[in-house]
Amino acid sequence: MINKKITLTIQGYDIKLSSSLCFYQGDSIHLIFELNESTITINSNGTRSRVVLPIEPLSAFLLIEKAGNIDYIENASVVGNEVHFHISSKYTDTVGIGRMQIILTDDNCCQLTFSPFNFEVRENIAESLLSQADTLITDIDNVALMTNDGDGLMVGKSLVSDGVPVTSKYIRDLQQKGILDGEERLIIQDDEATKYTTMLNLYNYIIEHFGDTIDNEIREQIGTSGDELLRLKAQLNSLITNATNDLVAIRKLKKDYEDALAELNNQNN
Incomplete structure (x- = not known):
């Protein structure tokens, strides 16, 4: 999970971020806000000093304003004074400056609102929004390979545009592994279902059933x-x-x- 942690320090109506919030179109990230309050305390000798204290809410909401529209996200989790939100690509699809605002709540209907702060979304170099799509293995005619249960053979994720949910990839376009260690998995099918085996199992099968044939072929070729x-x-x-x-x-x-x-x-x- 990709995450970014921001420390928010609140002092009255002022709010300070440890770093700016910058995104590109289509970004999706787990955003963690560490909440602190800068306040004045009176020491035992009567002197006043400013200290930073953690704020530990029970729950929180994040208001998001972009292009004049306002939406909100409920916290994914709260750990101490850290509030976690998942920012999906839905909130980073519009280029420009937007605003966020955190609202804290508890079980007693109490509510505390922080001052809003800005975030920026910039245009990426692609001509359209990019998103992740499941990637299927295809045959040489670009027809997806399927298991006996009718499920596609997935090989990971790909970046695609225009919201395509599934994309495809030829076997020749997969990453090639140079040195084998025997633990590599191969997809196989029998009369029961689609399964897998390892390179080591395949090697042992070849030696057991074709060892003599291979040895005779070597002897015939080189004596x-x-x-x-x-x-x-x-x-x-x-x-x-x-x-x-x-x-x-x-x-x-x-x-x-x-x-x-x-x-x-x-x-x-």
Whole structure:
């Protein structure tokens, strides 16, 4: 969930925001207002000082004025002195300066209204409003792939214009994964329903049922079996490791010899 937290400090009819409220057309966000009041207190020695105290309401409403029309949102939740509202794209579809105003309430019919404050909505670079839509996998002819239950195969969300509820995507346009770890899920169907399996299960099935065929094919093509190739690969890796260790040892002996020769020359001089 994307959220933005704003601290509101109230002093009489004045209200101060910790940061300005700026949106673009079509934005949707979880807005959190932290409510505080700046007030004067009298200390034990009689001096007056200004302190900031939290305001903890039971519930709240947010009035939203845009283009001369007024709507309201009931709080999503209240946690201490934090009031949560969800601002949907409905409230950010009009470019310009609007106003918001918070009204606090309790169970005893009491009501406290804060001074209004401005928010701004700017035009984005798209020609129309953008919104999120479910994305279906489609075949090469752009026909949606369906499960046995008639449900579309969803692959996430897409940004679309003009309020399109569903969009589509070819398999070739999906993100490609390079290195496989065996836990990848594949969609399969049998006579019962649409299910999934993993790459590891698929690999085990191929080895169990087609291992001999694969091994014979490798032997026919290169004159040896797959197991023999693995054994030769292990031997080659061992030879490379031993050769590398021998090279390191030779270089160390050479350095030791050069250091001893240099020390002998220094003694003679």
